[in-house]
Amino acid sequence: MKTLVYAHRGASKLAPENTMPAFQLAYEMGAEGIETDVQLSKDGIPVLIHDETVRRTTNAIGFVQDYTYEQLQNLDAGSWFSEKFENTPIISLEEFLAWAEGKNIDLNIELKNNVIDYSDLEKKVYQLLIKYKLARRTTISSFNPASIERFKHIDRKIATALLTSQRIKGLVDYAAGLGAHALHIKHRLLNSAIVEQCFEKDMALRVYTINRVSLMKKCYQLKADAIFTDVPDIAIDQRQLF
Numbered sequence: 001m002k003t004l005v006y007a008h009r010g011a012s013k014l015a016p017e018n019t020m021p022a023f024q025l026a027y028e029m030g031a032e033g034i035e036t037d038v039q040l041s042k043d044g045i046p047v048l049i050h051d052e053t054v055r056r057t058t059n060a061i062g063f064v065q066d067y068t069y070e071q072l073q074n075l076d077a078g079s080w081f082s083e084k085f086e087n088t089p090i091i092s093l094e095e096f097l098a099w100a101e102g103k104n105i106d107l108n109i110e111l112k113n114n115v116i117d118y119s120d121l122e123k124k125v126y127q128l129l130i131k132y133k134l135a136r137r138t139t140i141s142s143f144n145p146a147s148i149e150r151f152k153h154i155d156r157k158i159a160t161a162l163l164t165s166q167r168i169k170g171l172v173d174y175a176a177g178l179g180a181h182a183l184h185i186k187h188r189l190l191n192s193a194i195v196e197q198c199f200e201k202d203m204a205l206r207v208y209t210i211n212r213v214s215l216m217k218k219c220y221q222l223k224a225d226a227i228f229t230d231v232p233d234i235a236i237d238q239r240q241l242f
């Protein structure tokens with residue numbers, strides 16, 4: 001099995017992260033998956049933005065959860081990246097799923113609930129996945145193990161992944177105990193032992209964030225199941241050599 005290439009926040013090296021231009025570009029580049037980050041607006045709408053605040057990636061300041069969805073839509077989420085993307089909006093998870101519905105691409109929705117544990121985030125995301133019939137080609141991931149467990153209670157068949165950057169003893173057993181189908185690890189945790197342990201537990205192992213060619217080669221050599229990268233075009237190109 002080849003290592004799949006997931007576009008991290010879309011093709012986020014060439015377009016503003018978590019926006020439609022970044023997703024469209026990733027799709028056109030041939031990425032097998034798209035990763036994105038979900039937070040909740042003040043009025044409870046799941047929206048795609050990485051940080052808990054809007055400061056880094058928009059022209060405003062403050063917490064995402066203090067803006068209504070309508071207010072968030074009116075922010076400029078492109079100019080910070082380049083003039084070319086001026087007034088690119090923040091989009092909702094629903095807009096993203098409507099776009100993905102007819103496309104042959106896997107999704108990884110990261111619930112950004114390890115800093116703010118948004119109430120009912122899991123339920124809201126799940127309802128949208130059902131509405132767009134995308135539950136079976138989506139992996140739900142989180143750094144928050146309690147959220148993985150909550151999702152398992154909503155639908156035990158949905159693919160979930162525990163995210164971690166920590167070198168923890170017994171990590172693979174812990175993730176398996178949560179009922180996670182996959183482990184998403186920071187690249188410095190990758191070695192042949194963790195690959196082997198995941199294989200034995202029948203868990204997928206995906207690695208973030210792989211932007212350097214040397215790291216891509218390591219992931220391909222060790223046969224990670226997938227990588228998350230800001231540069232899917234380069235990752236796909238490099239993969240041909242393996």
Ligand code: G3P
Nearest residue numbers: 035037110163184208228
């Ligand atoms: O899902 C992999 C990766 O996106 C996790 O870290 O900070 O980029 O969301 P972060």
Ligand code: CA
Nearest residue numbers: 035036037110
């Ligand atoms: Ca993420």
